[in-house]
Amino acid sequence: MSDFAIQTSGLGKSYDLGLSRRGYGTLRESVVETAKGSLGRLAGRGRKQARGDTLWALKDLSITVQPGEVVGLIGHNGAGKSTLLKILSRIVEPSDGWADVTGRTGALLEVGTGFHPELTGRENVFLNGAILGMRRAEIRARFDEIVAFADIERFLDTPVKRYSSGMSVRLAFAVAAHLEPEILLVDEVLAVGDAAFQRKSLGKMNEVAKAGRTVIFVSHNLAILQALCDRGILLERGQVVADAPVTEAIDSYLRTLEQAADQDLLERTDRDSRGYDESLIRRVEIHDLEGGHADAVVAGRTATVVIETTAALPMTECRLTILNSLGHPVATLDSEVSAPVDSRDPELGPRIECELEGLPLLPGRYRIDVVLKGKRQIQDGLQAAAFFDVEPGVVRDRPTPISGSDGDIVLAHRWRLPA
Amino acid sequence: MDQLTAPDPLREPEPAAAAPETLRLQATSGFSRVLSPRELWRYRDLAFQIAARDITVRYRQTALGAAWAILQPVGFMVVFTLFFGRVAGISSDGLPYAVFSLAGLVAWTYFANGLLLGSESLVSNSALVSKIYFPRIFMPAGVLAAGFVDLGISLVILFVIVFAAGLVPSAAVLMLPLLIAIMVAAALGVTAGLSALNVRYRDVRYVIPFAIQMWLFATPIAYPSSLIGEPWRTLSAINPMVGVVEGFRWATLGTADAPLELIGISAVSALVLLVAGLAYFDRVERTFADYI
Numbered sequence: 001m002s003d004f005a006i007q008t009s010g011l012g013k014s015y016d017l018g019l020s021r022r023g024y025g026t027l028r029e030s031v032v033e034t035a036k037g038s039l040g041r042l043a044g045r046g047r048k049q050a051r052g053d054t055l056w057a058l059k060d061l062s063i064t065v066q067p068g069e070v071v072g073l074i075g076h077n078g079a080g081k082s083t084l085l086k087i088l089s090r091i092v093e094p095s096d097g098w099a100d101v102t103g104r105t106g107a108l109l110e111v112g113t114g115f116h117p118e119l120t121g122r123e124n125v126f127l128n129g130a131i132l133g134m135r136r137a138e139i140r141a142r143f144d145e146i147v148a149f150a151d152i153e154r155f156l157d158t159p160v161k162r163y164s165s166g167m168s169v170r171l172a173f174a175v176a177a178h179l180e181p182e183i184l185l186v187d188e189v190l191a192v193g194d195a196a197f198q199r200k201s202l203g204k205m206n207e208v209a210k211a212g213r214t215v216i217f218v219s220h221n222l223a224i225l226q227a228l229c230d231r232g233i234l235l236e237r238g239q240v241v242a243d244a245p246v247t248e249a250i251d252s253y254l255r256t257l258e259q260a261a262d263q264d265l266l267e268r269t270d271r272d273s274r275g276y277d278e279s280l281i282r283r284v285e286i287h288d289l290e291g292g293h294a295d296a297v298v299a300g301r302t303a304t305v306v307i308e309t310t311a312a313l314p315m316t317e318c319r320l321t322i323l324n325s326l327g328h329p330v331a332t333l334d335s336e337v338s339a340p341v342d343s344r345d346p347e348l349g350p351r352i353e354c355e356l357e358g359l360p361l362l363p364g365r366y367r368i369d370v371v372l373k374g375k376r377q378i379q380d381g382l383q384a385a386a387f388f389d390v391e392p393g394v395v396r397d398r399p400t401p402i403s404g405s406d407g408d409i410v411l412a413h414r415w416r417l418p419a
Numbered sequence: 420m421d422q423l424t425a426p427d428p429l430r431e432p433e434p435a436a437a438a439p440e441t442l443r444l445q446a447t448s449g450f451s452r453v454l455s456p457r458e459l460w461r462y463r464d465l466a467f468q469i470a471a472r473d474i475t476v477r478y479r480q481t482a483l484g485a486a487w488a489i490l491q492p493v494g495f496m497v498v499f500t501l502f503f504g505r506v507a508g509i510s511s512d513g514l515p516y517a518v519f520s521l522a523g524l525v526a527w528t529y530f531a532n533g534l535l536l537g538s539e540s541l542v543s544n545s546a547l548v549s550k551i552y553f554p555r556i557f558m559p560a561g562v563l564a565a566g567f568v569d570l571g572i573s574l575v576i577l578f579v580i581v582f583a584a585g586l587v588p589s590a591a592v593l594m595l596p597l598l599i600a601i602m603v604a605a606a607l608g609v610t611a612g613l614s615a616l617n618v619r620y621r622d623v624r625y626v627i628p629f630a631i632q633m634w635l636f637a638t639p640i641a642y643p644s645s646l647i648g649e650p651w652r653t654l655s656a657i658n659p660m661v662g663v664v665e666g667f668r669w670a671t672l673g674t675a676d677a678p679l680e681l682i683g684i685s686a687v688s689a690l691v692l693l694v695a696g697l698a699y700f701d702r703v704e705r706t707f708a709d710y711i
């Protein structure tokens with residue numbers, strides 16, 4: 001018996017880099033490796049040397065979570081958030097240390113896992129409920145509620161493969177949201193469906209969080225974490241670097257993001273390069289066209305985002321996402337959605353430019369996430385590749401407020417008022 | 420809010436709700452997981468759902484549906500009768516060759532399909548294995564459980580054909596459940612081992628179809644085991660399907676001499692396979708999500 005909902009001590013998870021890099025081991029490789037290993041031992045070399053590097057996805061993690069606490073896990077890609085959830089939900093075993101979990105655990109690691117396309121909506125509700133750990137009687141009791149939440153009454157007996165993606169996602173979320181475990185683990189599942197459904201899901205999660213259950217959330221959306229959680233745990237390279245009230249933890253995270261943007265981008269390890277790294281993002285900057293120093297631009301004037309890469313590949317494409325200080329996306333600019341004003345310049349070299357005419361952003365601090373594509377593949381991706389401040393200015397003849405206004409962008413607009 | 424907190428009258432009282440138990444998650448070694456009946460019982464609803472899914476999905480969007488359960492063994496029977504019975508003139512222990520081969524094929528079809536689908540069951544459900552915890556043995560076991568529907572249908576057809584051929588099964592027919600149990604034990608052992616091996620080494624996928632072909636010819640389906648001289652005939656029963664197939668003939672066709680020796684050896688061999696397969700599965704189950 002323990003008074004804690006979750007208690008971990010020295011928890012660690014290591015992966016053999018050699019294997020995780022290749023992904024698929026073949027029998028032949030294994031036989032060869034084993035032979036090499038035994039030959040090595042015969043030759044007097046230790047077994048350790050024969051093995052590749054190990055990566056500690058999670059290392060020496062000791063935390064306790066009280067019953068009823070709602071905790072947000074924050075961190076970069078690869079910081080160990082998902083690994084921790086996978087250990088707590090028993091999908092993978094820790095390599096080191098232990099975790100005590102008290103009470104029934106339900107995990108929402110990916111919406112729609114276990115949906116079978118050939119089965120009808122009704123059959124999938126039962127299957128998915130069972131997969132998520134619900135008893136049959138429980139599902140039956142909640143069936144109508146689930147179906148009503150997903151709003152798919154008419155299609156209950158249609159195979160799920162005929163559903164629109166929105167419908168199946170709604171149904172999957174509805175099943176998951178009606179789980180009633182004592183401990184709920186949620187990984188980035190709130191961003192599904194259309195805006196109305198997202199609002200509904202968020203409301204549901206809010207209810208769950210307020211209903212006295214222990215919840216652990218992972219999300220990149222800091223605004224959602226701030227709204228739902230009391231406590232934030234910031235992970236970096238598999239270790240806890242901050243464990244504090246959620247606002248403080250988010251602040252520390254934003255600071256680490258800025259530090260990361262300051263360092264040489266090529267040295268960052270939290271990139272999403274998927275193995276096709278023929279070209280990497282070297283530098284990301286934003287300039288005001290009319291001079292001024294980099295990374296500070298004035299609202300309403302033309303700003304240029306410059307992305308320097310290590311190589312100019314054929315069919316280079318680039319996607320920029322501008323996010324506000326809470327990590328909420330403000331706008332996405334994607335070169336693959338092209339317009340006549342775009343151009344390709346053979347003289348440009350390994351460099352991409354994106355011009356933002358009359359920058360319609362309100363004063364504040366923003367960051368840019370960059371995805372680089374080339375040869376029809378994602379070459380590299382960096383979150384928080386650059387930060388910039390927008391200074392107050394004049395957008396379409398209207399001065400921007402100095403600070404403290406609601407929203408992030410200025411819309412082109414025209415009033416008609418009584419005289 | 421009220422709906423979330425109100426006690427649900429239909430819900431069975433959870434033992435966990437009364438006294439939440441603490442589960443320690445840590446690196447484990449040795450055997451513990453598959454063979455933990457408590458764990459299997461806790462997830463019994465999921466086991467049922469997986470078997471139900473495998474049954475429902477099996478013949479969805481097929482034109483002939485469950486007729487496939489009959490067409491497979493009957494198709495083989497026709498081919499075998501033409502080529503082995505007529506052309507090659509292989510003996511069938513004095514029985515009509517068609518029923519002789521069908522009795523073996525009914526058992527074999529269950530076994531071969533179980534191997535084919537079961538060994539892929541973990542890999543083809545990799546999304547589940549890497550996202551959700553449940554006793555993984557449910558995947559291969561679910562395939563074998565779903566196969567019972569096909570086995571049942573083809574047994575009915577077998578008996579129809581047996582009676583049509585003027586044969587009457589003896590009291591030995593009561594041995595059928597035992598023979599099926601031997602077959603399931605062997606199939607579960609082999610598929611558990613192969614499905615687990617498949618997680619690490621996709622070579623299994625290429626070996627299986629070939630191995631099934633070989634195994635078919637190593638089993639007295641097209642020919643009677645009496646063609647094999649002693650002591651090889653008795654030794655051949657180490658292949659558990661030898662005892663099962665000869666047993667199926669004895670139990671369904673009303674043949675006189677009981678191949679009890681073969682059945683006994685095959686039963687022991689099936690048990691060994693079962694224990695070995697489950698033991699291997701148990702050892703590597705904890706790493707499935709890391710490798711799949």
